[in-house]
Amino acid sequence: AQSVAQPEDQVNVAEGNPLTVKCTYSVSGNPYLFWYVQYPNRGLQFLLKYITGDNLVKGSYGFEAEFNKSQTSFHLKKPSALVSDSALYFCAVSYSSASKIIFGSGTRLSIRP
């Protein structure tokens, strides 16, 4: 069975500092991994996905994520945080882009000025 874990409920970072939001996954076979962002009372916005290829995936708004097969992790990163990055971030896993997606519990990212 597929599962994804986000060990941190909240991450607090000062503006301008690098940020990391952690995600680990458990899936048989080759996973499709995603990161989404959700602003209050809004739907999900796609940030990036990993299917195959380079382990470092670049996405929207300057975010990137690194796929690490040996550690079964897919951490989200950004070199320099902005206050506007404050939102709820979800890591997700699937067997394909079009099959059902299993979401992590979410991590609330708070960027202080």
Next chain:
Amino acid sequence: GAVVSQHPSWVICKSGTSVKIECRSLDFQATTMFWYRQFPKQSLMLMATSNEGSKATYEQGVEKDKFLINHASLTLSTLTVTSAHPEDSSFYICSASGRGDNEQFFGPGTRLTVL
């Protein structure tokens, strides 16, 4: 890019009434649509998967007679919450994907409040 809309964006209803939520793919044909619900400060939980022209597949624990899903066309799926109760209050989000191994695109969500 692919756009998915939901209507209404929010709805308030009385306990015992039924509410219909629409999910539309605006610029592509959605062969598969997914319905999720999200409780405050929690993650999205998949409720059901629907393929155009066939019955929806519900996740374990989701009452199919309570949450009626219809995917009658390639651009429209509806979720009807029948005899709604306060515990059905939630944020409902749909997503849609087209033919082949295409990405899922999410709608903006519908907030349902049952009084």
